[in-house]
Amino acid sequence: MSDPSRLARRSLLTGGAVLGAGALAAACTSNAPKEDAAATQNVASGGDNDKPGAKVTIGFSAPAADHGWIAAIAKNAAAQARRYSDVTFQAVQPTNDINQQISAVESLIAKKVNALVILPNEGKQLNQVARKAADAGIPVVNLDRVFPDKLSYRTWIGGDNYGMGVAAGHYIGRKLKAGNASNPVILEIQGIATLPLTQERSKGFADALATYGYKVTARQDAKFTVESGNQVAGNLLQAHKKIDAIWNHDDDQGVGVLAAIKQAGRKDLFMVGGAGSANAMREIKAGGVLEATVTYSPTMASSAVRIARLIAQNKGMADLVEQEVPQSITLASETVTRDNVDRYLPLGFES
Incomplete structure (x- = not known):
């Protein structure tokens, strides 16, 4: 990330337009109570991949929701999973204690979930348990804070x-x-x-x-x-x-x-x-x-669950020619100003 020649790059989240459209529609048309609407605003639907497939269990682990962004991560992940009748979502107790998060992930490995979505408190310290999952044949979707060993995760998704x-x-x-x-x-x-x-x-x-x-x-x-x-x-x-x-x-x-x-x-x-x-x-x-x-949108958690489901079901991404989900996906960093704030406000999370 240190090469100045990368200043002009613009990373692309595959299917981002679909995600944004789905999120805006949910925010504008939901008849759910206010709290439920906030929890489901950053979900998406699209393509044949959303049709029910093989039933899979997705494990989820993240830090404690001690501020708005992390809280939105957990809400978005759970809300996205609820959209699928073929997904059982198992979220372990969120924690800011490294050892407790390791133990929680180990419990999901023991349950032999079909895929794991992990936002680690710290990538290096959780790397070993993620590798343990990968070695056990459980694909890991690494969310945001990256594991240093690429053998520890199947796909990484996060912000730029x-x-x-x-x-x-x-x-x-x-x-x-x-x-x-x-x-x-x-x-x-x-x-x-x-x-x-x-x-x-x-x-x-x-x-x-x-x-x-x-x-x-x-x-x-x-x-x-x-x-x-x-x-x-x-x-x-x-x-x-x-x-x-x-x-x-x-x-x-x-x-x-x-x-x-x-x-x-x-x-x-x-x-x-x-x-x-x-x-x-x-x-x-x-x-x-x-x-x-x-x-640096918490919508990445919604996408992580979608990706974990596709990997567990041996599917690719509908908008790509390739047969499998990419190894890494980076969200674009966009600048919100007074000129365009109305377009982004429905996607904002509450601090």
Whole structure:
């Protein structure tokens, strides 16, 4: 992800148009109660592959839903599975404890499920148990945080972390360049600094800014939580009396970041968010400090369940010529602004 020549790439989620259309339709036409509608808004249907086939059991493991994006991951996965009469969905207790997640996945292996969808707390630490599943003949769909050993998973699906940074860097770089900014103060608030996905986001951001002759002035991580976002932002605001722009990696922690900015009464800056939460999009629509967010959609969980079902049933993807599901699928990172926010708002998750 470190090659600057990749700045212009645009990754493609196969069937993304179908996914988006299905999600929009669900959001606009559902007669379900509000909570149920939110849980099912990011599901999709399409093609003969959706016709009932061999009955399969799909196991699912993810971290605890301690913030909006992870909560949306779990809801989307379960909602997608409910669409299929041939799928039994077995979700284990979500946890942020590595050893507990390993034990939970081992329980699914012991039950001999037909496929596994795993969003690991940390890819390296869960790699061994994923490999155990693969060696037992259970295909693993690795969601988001990647296992380092490709033999540990059949297919990986996730967001374009480098592309997120690139998108944020281009938005900030273009705006500052248009304003003839010289030596601007650009701050970056990461999620968890030790995660490879965070490092890829930072690399993309730095590479994009460099094309405008800019660089990050200060960087600090905020652990993906509202509380840490508020504390980190407050410290950065005190340390920098002049700020031109902030890129915040995560819209969940962005709730705290925005609160700190508003409390400090700072109007000398603009901010770009990350992931595409509904509350961030509402802030963008209202106008103010938050001008944009770059997507990292939890719809990937819906797609992961669909992919696991196809693999377990020995099917390929209907829109592809190839007979089998691809080894990796990367979602495109899209920039949401006031100009296009109404189109993306139905797909936003609640922080």
